[in-house]
């Protein structure tokens with residue numbers, strides 16, 4: 001496996017950066033390609049990420065013969081006349097997000113058998129809300145030998161109130177409802193831009209989904225769906241990560257085509273810390289200040305501060321001029337990067353879901369490892385401002401969600417290399 005070596009202390013990022021299509025949008029969009037039974041499917045602006053390859057393999061296994069052109073960043077396929085019932089452990093265990101194939105499989109077959117996805121390093125991540133929704137739509141749920149089985153003679157539209165606006169449950173239930181008999185109302189639905197992108201994709205394929213982006217989504221079941229052509233929405237988390245990178249390095253970075261609306265809470269927190277944002281025709285320019293003011297942040301479902309920007313934001317707080325607080329309310333175990341940052345000299349008190357961070361400019365490079373996807377980005381960013389050399393390992397996490405991260409940072413002026421690990425280090 002590779003490692004990233006970043007030399008910090010004097011980095012000032014400058015230039016323009018292009019952002020990929022969103023990982024968290026494209027994964028459900030690919031799952032939704034299981035829904036149409038005729039016509040050509042084309043997805044554009046598809047990011048080249050390990051998670052995308054995994055979802056492609058799963059969807060391919062289930063019956064949609066996908067062709068991924070890296071050159072065109074496009075996925076093409078002919079809609080499948082039939083899709084399989086079983087999503088095996090070998091695929092689902094590799095990526096938690098693959099649970100979103102359950103809704104489409106159930107919609108197509110009235111029967112789905114999907115390996116239980118399990119938790120991951122950031123939390124236990126149950127799927128009770130997904131399953132309760134399927135039950136309300138008339139499916140009988142059983143569990144056996146690590147698989148969840150859902151069976152329904154015919155899925156019926158239902159009124160479903162989600163106890164929590166789960167992104168995955170909202171996506172799974174939206175997709176199940178597209179081909180159900182009658183109307184489904186999802187209340188307290190997730191409102192993320194990726195939900196809106198999924199609704200747009202479903203509607204292009206002939207579904208009838210209204211209200212995405214609000215907390216009430218109404219889906220009228222249709223007889224069948226067809227192929228369509230769609231470009232994946234921009235990755236607001238990748239864009240946000242580069243906003244943070246500019247903020248931390250007294251940078252001046254133009255984030256091409258950045259959608260301000262998708263990153264409101266992050267932008268408003270960064271402004272509070274002294275960062276300047278200038279809307280330009282080509283995108284959003286981010287100018288980092290000499291001194292960052294401390295700030296208090298709490299993660300929440302959209303439109304609150306995104307948990308997927310929490311790790312990166314703690315890297316900004318780590319170099320702010322004073323004490324900041326981070327409260328993580330979405331996942332129960334998403335502070336592991338802070339332990340790694342301690343290796344770089346950070347003083348942080350962690351009590352359950354609250355971290356109190358003592359910002360300092362006197363951090364030092366160290367050997368650290370990524371503990372999850374966003375942690376990997378946060379450690380690299382902190383490495384750019386710590387004195388000396390930081391080595392970041394376990395880049396499999398980074399590759400799940402960032403395309404050529406080190407190359408993009410390097411083109412903006414970072415002193416960063418990605419090199420093969422010559423000997424496996426037991427960490």
Ligand SMILES: CC(=O)N[C@H]1[C@@H](OP(=O)(O)OP(=O)(O)OC[C@H]2O[C@@H](n3ccc(=O)[nH]c3=O)[C@H](O)[C@@H]2O)O[C@H](CO)[C@@H](O)[C@@H]1O
Pocket residue numbers: 023024025027097123124125126127128129130131164165166167168169301307308330331332
């Ligand atoms: C591929 C993808 O899009 N991943 C995103 C998605 O994950 P994901 O869809 O898994 O996140 P959810 O919104 O479902 O989960 C949020 C919280 O709800 C809990 N929960 C969820 C479902 C359920 O049935 N029961 C339950 O208790 C989870 O354990 C977690 O604590 O949204 C998260 C929250 O914005 C992001 O961090 C992830 O990057």
Ligand SMILES: C=C(OP(=O)(O)O)C(=O)O
Pocket residue numbers: 024096097120122308373374401
């Ligand atoms: C937590 C994330 O993704 P996933 O839900 O795929 O683990 C993320 O994108 O930060």
